[in-house]
Each structure stands twice: as structure tokens, then as C-alpha cells.
Amino acid sequence: MKQYILNKKYWAPLAFLGMMCCALLFTSCDNSDSASKSIAVSKVFLEDVNSSVPDREVSFVRLGQTIRIEGSGFTGLKKVYINGYSTYFNVVFVSDNSIILSVSADTPTIEADPGERNTIRFVNDNTETVFPFQIRASRPTISSISNTMPNPGEKITVAGSGLTEINKVVFPGNVTVTTGITSDPEGEFFTVIMPNGVSDIGGSLFVEGSNGGAYSPAYFNFKKGLLLNFDGSGSHxxxxxxxxxxxxEDLQSTAIGTGTISQGKYVPHRPARIASFDAAKNRCTEVWTAGNGVDNWRAQLTPYIPANTALDKVAFQFDMYVPEVWQDSGFLKLCMINNFNGGEWTGACYNFVPWILDGKSTAVRTDGWVTVTIPLNKFYAWSKEAYTFETVLAFREAATYQNFGIYFENSDIKLKDVTGTDSTVEFPSKATSVKVYTDNWRIVSLNTPTYNDFPN
Known part of the structure; x- marks a missing residue:
């Protein structure tokens, strides 16, 4: 009887204690199961509110982008490593079937450990899962090409950013090169050999590497734009x-240059009959196209570059060779028409002074022939407002003398005239015997096709 009373007296607290123990036991088992449960990934989506497809399934992600990963087993997730880099995630955006996280800009890409590159590693208390997934840096861009009209077999350098591990270059005419490409580890440039069969209508280079694809401006091998090459295209x-x-008789044809070689005849802006140029002299030499009745830019160029093209998307290009140091004195004046006496820093001309860099006199020399690109909106007459190519065409057609030409000038230079900003710095001219050669004068398009990571 006493035993019965005792059991009854303590039954309620003992029962409560038992229930608590059971609850703790089940909770412990549940957490243990979650921590040991393997994670499976089924799909990855790019989250981009600015895209027409804000939640798009993808096979790669770029640094700084946000992704949503679908699968199972994410409950209890402790760590996420992308390319070996510990990546922050907010537990609020984690469920058993998905996780949302952003790829840090500090995540390594090509410099990641080879065993961890292009992986996302999920870690909980007792297990981890490695999911293969491509991680790319920012989109690659092309800013310049060392020579945009090289001979087949010559090596060119393509500069820009994000140009890592380039494995394919497509030249105009759909000529594809996949071998002989050397990429800078930092992605600032790559080199490639000019193949045979590139279209003389020209266009853009398309390149692909570990960061995706990119186009150059549409100025490569645009022989339809030649104004004068001293070998039959255009008239001297x-x-x-x-x-x-x-x-x-001043033109030369002896092959000169290393790497990229001269092409037939070319113009020396200090011909052999002139030993040197005196200081403070303008219009030291001049070379022209034939002009009236021969030059017809509208007929020649507008089938490829429409007249309504914005002027910052049209450029004058030429190839240049400077075998010895050019510094301190002398410049090339690009004249849109034959109406200059020399010394002008206004009007339809542009003064090319390559040795002034960041406000200082810098040595300029080239091993071979390099391409110079001057957008037409840099010409002083059209540098202050937005114009179209039609403005230039109409200006030339209205001119009394429609020759396009280049002077070599050797007058004093004010830095403010070069930069367009206030400065008291001046570069007094000096006598010079510099050798500067040009060839392949041409008008080209600077339009660049848009590369889309996810074409429709």
C-alpha cells in the first residue's frame, strides 16, 4: 500500500523527466542526421534582377554575382568554399532544398589551387560535398590590337583585360585559330599568329578563354577602308x-621592321634627301592623297560605315614604324583636307604626339609596324560636340581641295594643346633627325559587337 502511494506521488515528475529525455534523444538524433546527411546539387540559377530572365539556370558564375543552388541536404550547412575560398552565406537564405549566396570578388580563379578550381565545396559537421562548377572572373575586354592589318604568319598582340587562357580566336571570314596562342597570366594580353584567308572586308576578332568571350572593334583587316597604301589602293x-x-621617288620599298614587316611601298616622313628638321619649323614634310575627282569617301566607305554612324565610332588608322627613339620634338599632323599652313591646333586636323605620355616626354620606338587608331571625334573641329560620319563626309565634299594628308611638324608644343586641360608646361622644339614611317592609311569602324553570356 505504501509502495503504491509512493509511486503515485512521484509519477508526474518522473514522467515529465522521461519525456524530456526522449525529446532530447530525438533532437540529438535529428541534428546528427542533418549534420551527416550528404548534400546533393541538382541545378544552379543566376539571380539577376536587371536581366530579362532574373532567375536563369547557368553552368558558370562570375565574381560578384549571386546564385541560387537547388538540391537537397543543405540543412545544417556550416561552410561553403568556392575555388577553395571560404564564402559567406546567410542562414536565412538556406533551406534543406536550396541556398542563395554571392560569389566574393576576392575569390581566386586561375590562381586557385588546381584541385579546388571550378568547384563549390559544401561542409557540415560530418560530411562534405564537392560540386564541379565553373567560376569566371569579370567579362574579358579588348582595348587594342598591335597591328590590325598584318601579313599572314605575323604575330600580333591583343591587349585588354580578363584575357586569361585564350583558347580560340576567330578572325573575319570565320577563320578560326586554336593553336599558337600565348596568354598573359594576368589577362592583360595574348599573342596569336595571323592566319591565311582572313576576309579583306574585315571586321571584329572574337576570342574565347577561361572568362568567356569578347569581340574587338570591327577594324581588323578592313582593306575596303584603305585611303592610301602606296601600292595601288588609293592614289598618291x-x-x-x-x-x-x-x-x-621619296617612297621606300625595302623590307623593314621586326615581327611585323613593311608591306610594299611606304612613306618616310623624313625622306633620305633631308638630313634633319630644324627646330621651330612647321610643315617640314607633307604627303597627300590625290583629292578632287579621285577620293570619294561616301562611295567607298558608306556601304560599310553608314553616314549616320556616331563619329566616336569611326576612326582614321595607319601603320607606323619608328626604328629609333622618338622623343622631345616633332609630331604628325593629320589633315582632313588640304587647307592648313602648319602649326594649327584647331580645325579639321589632329596632331599626333606619341612621345607625350601622362604629361611627360617619353621615349617611343617600335620593333615592327604598329597600328595607330585616332577616332574622328578627336579631330579638333568635331571634339566638342556629338557628330556623325555625315558631318565629315559633307565637310570634305564642300572643300576646295579634298586631299587627305599628313604633315611632319617640328614646332614648340604646349601641353594644354595636347591634353585639352589647363597647363603651363611647354616642350620647346629641337632639331631632330628622327625616322618615322607610315603606311596603310584607312578609315575604319569602331563599332564592337555585343557579347552576351546567355544569347537568346
């Missing part, structure tokens, strides 16, 4: 017997 204009006028 000359007249009179002045010392400054470049005559046909």
Missing part, C-alpha cells in the same frame, strides 16, 4: 617642287 597626290612635298 603630289605637285610642285617644294622641299616639303613627298614625291613618288
Amino acid at each position: 597626290g603630289y605637285w610642285g617642287t617644294s622641299t616639303s612635298m613627298i614625291q613618288p
Whole structure:
């Protein structure tokens, strides 16, 4: 009887204690199960509210982007490593079937450990899962090409950013190169050999590497835009017997340059008959196209570059070779028409002074022929407002003398004229015997096709 009373007296607290123990036991088992449960990934989605497809299934992600990962077993997740980099995630955005996280800009890509590169590793208390997934840096871009009209077999350098591990280059005419490409580890440039069969209509280079694809401006091998190459494309204009006028006999044809070689005839802006240029002299030499009745930019160019093209998307290009150091004095004046006496820093001309860099005199020399690109909106007459190519076409058509030409000038230079900003710095001219050669004068398009990671 006493035993019965005792059991009854303590039954309630003992029962409660038992229930608590059972609850703790089940909770412990549940947590243990979650921590040991393997994670499975089924799909990855890019989250981009600015895209027409804000939740898109993808096979890669770029640094700084946000992804949603679908699968199972994410409950209890402790760590996420992307390319070996510990990546923050907010537990609020974790469920058993998905996780949302952003890829840090500090995540390594090509510099990641080879065993961890292009992986996402999920870690909980007792298990981990490694999911293969491509991680890319920012989109690659192309800013310049060392020579946009090289001979087949010559090596060119393509500069820009994000140009890592380039494995394919497609030249105009759909000529594809996949071998002989050397990439800078930092992605600032790559080199490739100019193949045979590239279209002379020209266009953009398309390249692919570990960061995806990119296009160059549509100026590569655009031979339809040649104004003058001294070998039959365009006509060389000359007249009179002045010392400054470049005559046909002043042109040279001996092969010169290393890496990228001269192409037939070219113009020396200090021909052999002139030993040197005096200081404070303008219009030291001049070389022209034939002009009236021969030059017809509208007929030649607008089938490829429409007249309504914005002027910052049209450029004058030429190839240049400077075998010895050019510094401190001298510049090339690009003249849109034959209406300049020399020394101007206004009007339809542009003064090319390559040795002034960041406000200082810098040595310039080239091993081979390099391409110079001057957007037409850099010409002083059209540098202050937005114009179209039609403005230039109409200006030339209205001119009395429609020759396009280049002077070599050797006058004093004010830095403010070069940069367009206030400065008291000046570069007094000096006598010079510098050698500067040009060839392949041409008008080109700077339009760049848009590369989309996810084409429709």
C-alpha cells in the first residue's frame, strides 16, 4: 500500500523527466542526421534582377554575382568554399532544398589551387560535398590590337583585360585559330599568329578563354577602308617642287621592321634627301592623297560605315614604324583636307604626339609596324560636340581641295594643346633627325559587337 502511494506521488515528475529525455534523444538524433546527411546539387540559377530572365539556370558564375543552388541536404550547412575560398552565406537564405549566396570578388580563379578550381565545396559537421562548377572572373575586354592589318604568319598582340587562357580566336571570314596562342597570366594580353584567308572586308576578332568571350572593334583587316597604301589602293597626290612635298621617288620599298614587316611601298616622313628638321619649323614634310575627282569617301566607305554612324565610332588608322627613339620634338599632323599652313591646333586636323605620355616626354620606338587608331571625334573641329560620319563626309565634299594628308611638324608644343586641360608646361622644339614611317592609311569602324553570356 505504501509502495503504491509512493509511486503515485512521484509519477508526474518522473514522467515529465522521461519525456524530456526522449525529446532530447530525438533532437540529438535529428541534428546528427542533418549534420551527416550528404548534400546533393541538382541545378544552379543566376539571380539577376536587371536581366530579362532574373532567375536563369547557368553552368558558370562570375565574381560578384549571386546564385541560387537547388538540391537537397543543405540543412545544417556550416561552410561553403568556392575555388577553395571560404564564402559567406546567410542562414536565412538556406533551406534543406536550396541556398542563395554571392560569389566574393576576392575569390581566386586561375590562381586557385588546381584541385579546388571550378568547384563549390559544401561542409557540415560530418560530411562534405564537392560540386564541379565553373567560376569566371569579370567579362574579358579588348582595348587594342598591335597591328590590325598584318601579313599572314605575323604575330600580333591583343591587349585588354580578363584575357586569361585564350583558347580560340576567330578572325573575319570565320577563320578560326586554336593553336599558337600565348596568354598573359594576368589577362592583360595574348599573342596569336595571323592566319591565311582572313576576309579583306574585315571586321571584329572574337576570342574565347577561361572568362568567356569578347569581340574587338570591327577594324581588323578592313582593306575596303584603305585611303592610301602606296601600292595601288588609293592614289598618291603630289605637285610642285617644294622641299616639303613627298614625291613618288621619296617612297621606300625595302623590307623593314621586326615581327611585323613593311608591306610594299611606304612613306618616310623624313625622306633620305633631308638630313634633319630644324627646330621651330612647321610643315617640314607633307604627303597627300590625290583629292578632287579621285577620293570619294561616301562611295567607298558608306556601304560599310553608314553616314549616320556616331563619329566616336569611326576612326582614321595607319601603320607606323619608328626604328629609333622618338622623343622631345616633332609630331604628325593629320589633315582632313588640304587647307592648313602648319602649326594649327584647331580645325579639321589632329596632331599626333606619341612621345607625350601622362604629361611627360617619353621615349617611343617600335620593333615592327604598329597600328595607330585616332577616332574622328578627336579631330579638333568635331571634339566638342556629338557628330556623325555625315558631318565629315559633307565637310570634305564642300572643300576646295579634298586631299587627305599628313604633315611632319617640328614646332614648340604646349601641353594644354595636347591634353585639352589647363597647363603651363611647354616642350620647346629641337632639331631632330628622327625616322618615322607610315603606311596603310584607312578609315575604319569602331563599332564592337555585343557579347552576351546567355544569347537568346
